[in-house]
Amino acid sequence: MAISMYQASVPVFVRMLTNLKNILGKASAFAQSKKIEDSVLLNARLFPDMFPLTRQVHIATDFARGTGARLAGSEPPAYEDNEKTFAELISRVDRTIEYLGTLKSGQIDGSEEREIVRPIRGEPKKFSGINYLLQFALPNFYFHMTAAYAVLRHNGVELGKADFIGALD
Numbered sequence: 543m544a545i546s547m548y549q550a551s552v553p554v555f556v557r558m559l560t561n562l563k564n565i566l567g568k569a570s571a572f573a574q575s576k577k578i579e580d581s582v583l584l585n586a587r588l589f590p591d592m593f594p595l596t597r598q599v600h601i602a603t604d605f606a607r608g609t610g611a612r613l614a615g616s617e618p619p620a621y622e623d624n625e626k627t628f629a630e631l632i633s634r635v636d637r638t639i640e641y642l643g644t645l646k647s648g649q650i651d652g653s654e655e656r657e658i659v660r661p662i663r664g665e666p667k668k669f670s671g672i673n674y675l676l677q678f679a680l681p682n683f684y685f686h687m688t689a690a691y692a693v694l695r696h697n698g699v700e701l702g703k704a705d706f707i708g709a710l711d
Contacts, residue, residue: 545654545672546647546651547613547650547651547652547653547654547671547672547675548645548646548647548649548650548651549647550675550676551609551610551613551650551675551679551680552610552642552645552647552650554680555606555609555610555638555642555683556639556642556643557708558606558683558684558687558708559602559603559606559635559638559639559642560639560708561705561706561707561708562599562602562635562687562690563632563635563636563639564705564708565690565691565694565699565701565705565706566599566628566631566632566635567628567632568694568699568700568701568705569583569628569694569699570628570629570632572694572698572699572700573628576698580626580627580628581626583595583628583693583694583697583699584596584625584626584627584628584631586693586694586696586697587693588689588692588693588696592689593689594693595690595693595694596623596625596631597623598686598687598689598690598693599625599631599634599635599686599690600621600623600625600634601682601686602683602686602687602690603621603634603635603638604618604621605679605682605683605686606638606642606683607619607621607638607641607642608679609674609675609679609680609683610641610642610645610650611641611645612658612674613649613650613653613656613658613671613674613675614645614649614650614653615649615653615656618641619641621634621637621638653671654670654671654672655670655671655672656670656671657669657670657671658670658671658674660674660678687706688706691705691706
């Protein structure tokens with residue numbers, strides 16, 4: 543059985559971004575209840591050489607939006623990276639989910655062999671669509687999703703595995 547490139551990408555991104563939106567909502571409520579400025583958590587890192595929470599969310603949403611667009615044979619819409627509150631980050635996640643909703647299976651299915659070229663450490667790297675999705679985009683997306691979750695959990699937001707994975711159908 544062949545893999546559906548659409549099913550392996552867009553619904554996966556939408557589900558996980560929906561979970562991220564809920565996680566960010568919990569973080570916002572936590573900050574309000576503890577009288578912590580949003581900026582404290584938004585700038586939090588797990589280690590000094592890692593990106594802060596805001597950048598982790600930027601990259602996760604960029605990978606979701608960019609991967610969907612590139613598999614569909616188009617360029618993703620550009621977003622400014624200027625969010626300074628949880629509400630603004632949640633809005634960015636919402637915009638990403640809305641964009642993914644415009645992509646249809648007919649645009650993405652069959653993209654397994656589509657050539658996708660992305661800069662890696664300043665050098666162009668060629669991928670087939672399937673390799674781009676499974677070996678580059680999804681691992682990077684999940685890395686930044688996990689980092690965002692871990693930053694918030696480390697800072698006391700009451701999160702568990704179910705928050706990350708979401709409700710099982």
